[in-house]
Amino acid sequence: MQIRSESDKAGFRNVWVVAEVLSGKVQPVTHELLGAARPLADARGSEVWAVVLGSGVADGAPALAAYGADAVVVVDDARLAGFTDEVEARVLCRLIDEHRPEIVLCGATTRGRALIPRVAVMARAGLTADCTELGIDPENGDLLQTRPAFGGNILATIRCSSHRPQMSTVRPRVMKAPAPDPSRRARILRADVTPSDASLLKRVVEVFHDANAAFNLADAPIIVSGGRGMKGPDGFELLKRLAARVGGAVGASRAAVDAGWIPYTHQVGQTGQTVQTQVYVACAISGQIQHLVGMQSSDLIVAIDKNPDTPMMKMADIAVVGDVFEVVPALIDEIPKL
Amino acid sequence: MKIVVCIKQVPATSDAKIDPETKRIVREGVKAVLNPFDTYAVEEAVQLRARFGGEVIALTMGPERAAIALKECISVGADRGVLHADRAIAGSDTWATSYVLSQAILAIGGVDLVLCGKQAIDGDTAQVGPGIAAHLGWLQATYVMKVDDATATGLRVRRMHEDGYDVCDVDFPAVLTVVKDINVPRIPTLRGRLAAEKAEIPVWKPADIGCAPELIGLDGSPTRVVRTQPPPPRSGTTTVLDGSARDSARALVAELRRRSIL
Ligand SMILES: Cc1cc2nc3c(=O)[nH]c(=O)nc-3n(C[C@H](O)[C@H](O)[C@H](O)COP(=O)(O)OP(=O)(O)OC[C@H]3O[C@@H](n4cnc5c(N)ncnc54)[C@H](O)[C@@H]3O)c2cc1C
Ligand SMILES: Cc1cc2nc3c(=O)[nH]c(=O)nc-3n(C[C@H](O)[C@H](O)[C@H](O)COP(=O)(O)OP(=O)(O)OC[C@H]3O[C@@H](n4cnc5c(N)ncnc54)[C@H](O)[C@@H]3O)c2cc1C
Numbered sequence: 001m002q003i004r005s006e007s008d009k010a011g012f013r014n015v016w017v018v019a020e021v022l023s024g025k026v027q028p029v030t031h032e033l034l035g036a037a038r039p040l041a042d043a044r045g046s047e048v049w050a051v052v053l054g055s056g057v058a059d060g061a062p063a064l065a066a067y068g069a070d071a072v073v074v075v076d077d078a079r080l081a082g083f084t085d086e087v088e089a090r091v092l093c094r095l096i097d098e099h100r101p102e103i104v105l106c107g108a109t110t111r112g113r114a115l116i117p118r119v120a121v122m123a124r125a126g127l128t129a130d131c132t133e134l135g136i137d138p139e140n141g142d143l144l145q146t147r148p149a150f151g152g153n154i155l156a157t158i159r160c161s162s163h164r165p166q167m168s169t170v171r172p173r174v175m176k177a178p179a180p181d182p183s184r185r186a187r188i189l190r191a192d193v194t195p196s197d198a199s200l201l202k203r204v205v206e207v208f209h210d211a212n213a214a215f216n217l218a219d220a221p222i223i224v225s226g227g228r229g230m231k232g233p234d235g236f237e238l239l240k241r242l243a244a245r246v247g248g249a250v251g252a253s254r255a256a257v258d259a260g261w262i263p264y265t266h267q268v269g270q271t272g273q274t275v276q277t278q279v280y281v282a283c284a285i286s287g288q289i290q291h292l293v294g295m296q297s298s299d300l301i302v303a304i305d306k307n308p309d310t311p312m313m314k315m316a317d318i319a320v321v322g323d324v325f326e327v328v329p330a331l332i333d334e335i336p337k338l
Numbered sequence: 339m340k341i342v343v344c345i346k347q348v349p350a351t352s353d354a355k356i357d358p359e360t361k362r363i364v365r366e367g368v369k370a371v372l373n374p375f376d377t378y379a380v381e382e383a384v385q386l387r388a389r390f391g392g393e394v395i396a397l398t399m400g401p402e403r404a405a406i407a408l409k410e411c412i413s414v415g416a417d418r419g420v421l422h423a424d425r426a427i428a429g430s431d432t433w434a435t436s437y438v439l440s441q442a443i444l445a446i447g448g449v450d451l452v453l454c455g456k457q458a459i460d461g462d463t464a465q466v467g468p469g470i471a472a473h474l475g476w477l478q479a480t481y482v483m484k485v486d487d488a489t490a491t492g493l494r495v496r497r498m499h500e501d502g503y504d505v506c507d508v509d510f511p512a513v514l515t516v517v518k519d520i521n522v523p524r525i526p527t528l529r530g531r532l533a534a535e536k537a538e539i540p541v542w543k544p545a546d547i548g549c550a551p552e553l554i555g556l557d558g559s560p561t562r563v564v565r566t567q568p569p570p571p572r573s574g575t576t577t578v579l580d581g582s583a584r585d586s587a588r589a590l591v592a593e594l595r596r597r598s599i600l
Contacts, residue, residue: 002560022501082504082506083497083499083504085468085478085480086471086477086478089472109499109500110480110481110497110498110499110500111499113464113465113468113480114468114478114480114481115468117432117436117463117464117465117466117467117468117469117472118468118469118471118472118478119472120433120465120469120560121433121436121437121468121469121472121473122472124433124560125560126431126433126559126560126561127432127433127465127560127561128561129432129461129462129463129464129465130462130463144564148462148569149460149461149462149463150349150354150363150459150460150462151459151462152569153354153355153568153569154354154356154363154566154567154568154569155566155567155568155569156563156565156566157563157564157565157566157567158561158562158563158564159561159562159564160560160561160562161562162560163560200475200477202477202479202506202507202508202509202512203506203507204504204505204506205494205504205505205506205507206504206505207502207504207505208502208503208504208505209501209502217500218500219500222599246600263519264483264517264518264519265498265519267518270374270459271374271375271459271518272518278599279594279599296572297569300597300599301572302590308578308580313576314576315572315576316576317572317575317576317577318576318577318579318590318593319576319577319578319579320579320580320586320590321578321579321580321586322580322582322583322586323583326583327583327586327587329583330583330584330586330587331587331590331591333587334584334587334588334590334591335591335600
């Protein structure tokens with residue numbers, strides 16, 4: 001809602017984290033957000049609340065206290081089985097209207113990025129996408145939100161001074177999850193789904209956990225990625241073995257995806273996923289700009305290519321000059337089995 | 339089936355630079371293209387029309403030159419384009435952008451389906467599609483990777499998630515955002531190019547379609563970009579390993595150990 005006076009503003013309190021629970025499991029991004037919410041709430045002298053929406057989610061709710069939630073709002077309803085974002089959006093809007101949080105955070109996952117823009121429009125609130133940094137402006141208490149745009153080539157700082165709540169989606173794996181403290185307790189508040197919330201409903205017919213895609217590229221600490229130089233599906237089998245050895249996921253350039261060697265869900269870059277991992281190992285990827293924008297903010301970049309002069313080899317922290325079909329098997333050999 | 343495809347004209351690459359003096363994004367001299375994700379939305383619309391008949395309308399909000407992007411859509415099969423251009427919409431964030439687009443969709447009238455790209459490669463928010471659905475109060479399906487089944491009254495679609503996908507039925511009217519998996523966009527034919535060349539693109543203004551002035555442009559936008567800056571530079575030096583495969587592998591493993599990654 002639009003803020004017209006200081007007393008309007010003062011009517012909004014607390015930092016909310018919209019939890020993501022899949023198959024009964026609270027996702028790591030939710031713990032990260034509870035970690036990010038704590039200093040914001042401290043700076044504002046307010047509380048951290050978690051909001052859990054879903055079917056069969058009530059049991060897991062108290063555990064959110066361990067990560068810093070002071071209160072947990074639970075909406076456990078069979079009509080929230082599957083991901084019915086229209087219904088969840090209406091429920092969240094009612095809760096926002098009733099409790100008036102100052103800040104609402106949600107993971108920038110496919111689900112979060114579907115649900116929260118809908119809520120922000122309905123609540124007439126500003127929403128900053130895919131934040132990597134959050135802070136409170138000491139001058140006026142506004143939330144300062146920093147996010148990459150233009151494929152990571154620009155960092156923009158955004159504020160929403162005249163609307164509340166201030167809403168952000170936050171990129172997974174950027175904020176640090178706090179160490180859980182099992183002795184912490186939270187107040188549990190229950191809320192319902194009303195018949196009118198549930199009147200706009202699409203039917204989720206089936207859910208597939210794709211074992212192959214269950215890698216969650218954005219969440220992997222290490223990505224072993226392959227390009228045109230991997231020469232075929234067998235080359236990617238080799239990369240999968242290396243990835244398995246280091247507990248990582250497999251990524252790919254568009255050239256490899258277009259050749260049909262690996263599904264699109266693995267594509268990194270401008271028209272694929274943007275990743276920010278601890279280690280990105282680029283195997284026979286030349287490093288065209290459309291690929292680089294998807295991975296260049298990784299902590300450590302390792303490139304393996306027989307051509308030492310590619311853009312990827314130039315930008316890498318460690319550049320291995322050699323044939324991937326010799327270097328990768330040697331790596332698999334040298335890395336001790338976990 | 340009446341389908342509106344929302345498209346955005348964007349800089350040709352997301353290799354944006356910041357002017358070191360003004361700290362603003364350099365837009366001059368950068369070629370503008372149709373947002374790559376939107377080409378999949380156009381293609382899906384054209385394929386649905388081939389099965390069900392009807393009309394495909396490309397819609398954009400942007401500067402006058404965005405008409406070129408609309409013509410690009412016509413060259414691959416869209417029936418017509420609508421450009422929403424006005425100084426009053428400058429500075430619109432995703433709230434205001436999706437509001438104006440939703441009003442334009444209502445003004446077009448009788449629309450069954452709105453298709454958007456997954457995200458625009460400049461703003462990168464992926465918020466406009468769900469925003470349009472929210473303004474209209476319509477069903478939405480995001481990150482759609484496949485249309486499994488279509489009837490005159492709705493679609494069965496697959497939504498991509500990090501951990502797999504789900505299948506859901508959405509009744510019209512609805513808003514979809516699509517990812518690259520969904521199809522292979524066609525190349526314009528000569529006939530398509532001619533149609534695009536000849537097409538007249540009407541220019542709409544927010545006042546013509548009843549947009550509330552306080553909900554558009556900077557005034558209508560809750561978010562403000564207060565600062566843009568380049569990301570911190572990478573540390574710079576590259577360690578080159580160019581010995582035998584075995585030696586390089588050993589050195590690399592040692593380095594990863596030193597950094598406590600292994
Ligand atoms: C609008 C648009 C969007 C795009 N989006 C993306 C995107 O999202 N992601 C993306 O990746 N690309 C994207 N591209 C494509 C991009 O421009 C490049 O074409 C692509 O990234 C090239 O893939 P590559 O590096 O695997 O292939 P190449 O450029 O062909 O590089 C192959 C490399 O492998 C090396 N090599 C070959 N054999 C061996 C060997 N045996 N051992 C060691 N090295 C070897 C070669 O020296 C070379 O450096 C996009 C392009 C456009 C126009
Ligand atoms: C550096 C920077 C950061 C920004 N950050 C934010 C932010 O965090 N929050 C915010 O609310 N605004 C933000 N904005 C403003 C935002 O970029 C604009 O509102 C923009 O018009 C739409 O957002 P997008 O480019 O992210 O589109 P997306 O939401 O990523 O686009 C998704 C799809 O919507 C359709 N679409 C998008 N724009 C149009 C259009 N103009 N006409 C027709 N169809 C369209 C297309 O189908 C597109 O594929 C930012 C702008 C800049 C320059």
